[in-house]
Amino acid sequence: MAEEHRTKQVIRAAARRLFAEHGYNAVSMRDIAQAIGKQPGGIYNHFPTKQSILVDLMQENLTRAHAAVIDPINRSAAPEQQLEAFVRGHVQYHIDNPDDIFIAYMELRSLDPENATQIMAERDRYEVALRAILSAGLRDGGFKLSDPAIHARSILSMLGGVTVWFRETGPQSPSDVAECYVQAALQSVAVPYTAKHER
Amino acid sequence: MAEEHRTKQVIRAAARRLFAEHGYNAVSMRDIAQAIGKQPGGIYNHFPTKQSILVDLMQENLTRAHAAVIDPINRSAAPEQQLEAFVRGHVQYHIDNPDDIFIAYMELRSLDPENATQIMAERDRYEVALRAILSAGLRDGGFKLSDPAIHARSILSMLGGVTVWFRETGPQSPSDVAECYVQAALQSVAVPYTAKHER
DNA sequence: GTCTATAGAGCGATAGAC
């Protein structure tokens, strides 16, 4: 990967923080310029439009999330273990990248139509990966669920909430939080009245 | 006056729809005026500022949600039944009022500080009600959970996701969705967590 | 109570010096 200009990275960092805190529409190019100690016009040497900054941040986030959560999952392991790995990685990524996650959830509607289509297509790849795990568990009898698509969205919705309140809580460590969600996710698809699987 | 009241309600309905669709900051007074077939200046005969429209919508939503979900719960019933009633009412209210719910989640940061404090205080009353149910279930042994505060937020986060995707799904009826969430919520507090050893 | 008209401020984006 080519080394990118330092100023561009500084702009990214400032925009990420400001977009997450105030929302894309509430942040002006002047705000970003002030945050990095430069003049507003200079930003256009690195990004052609304000919208392009948002698209850049969202694309980079999706690429990193897929690499951090989906790619490491052992696709030949049992579905229960795959789901546990997914939940753990997902929660950890959310905790490690709260601003990117917040932007991803909140600013889809701030994208121009063509950009929104592209970002949502990339986003779908993430949900498809979870759905594949649930479908595998449904086929081999390890999971009990009515519809993999519904449960995939239910789990993602539940997991998505972690960034809403994690910063507000005090003594819970990231692994505590991940443990709580792993339990909830596995239970939500668990087969009742069966012996616990061996570990 | 009846005429005044009617116009104010029309403004509310238009603002609710537009704020939910595009976000508070992306909607102008001109947009609202155009949506109701009036001129922008006339809106100020009914609301002193644009912000006051948002506050009005959020307050009304919280009042209605509390009346529809919390108030009907039988506080002398078993915690399991109270939790089920809460989840069912909560999901139903979300399905019935998607725009209000979306605004409540997305536009807290668009509020001026004093308005945000007031709205969040009212919001807390809702979470406190759920926490009381979980604590009651913890005391009488019906629930097994580590921390009512954590599980209350976990459940609310999970339930909050329903409006994100419910419109996108096809054949599921509201009662199907409520059933799915009732099961997930009850399971998340009804099964004891068995700590797993580190590998 | 709704209209027309506009004030005053802030916006994204551009031009050109250096």
Place this chain on the structure above:
DNA sequence: GTCTATCGCTCTATAGAC
């Protein structure tokens, strides 16, 4: 690549006719 300066536009809110 950053600066100064500014264009053209949109915004919230107000003033005053009717």
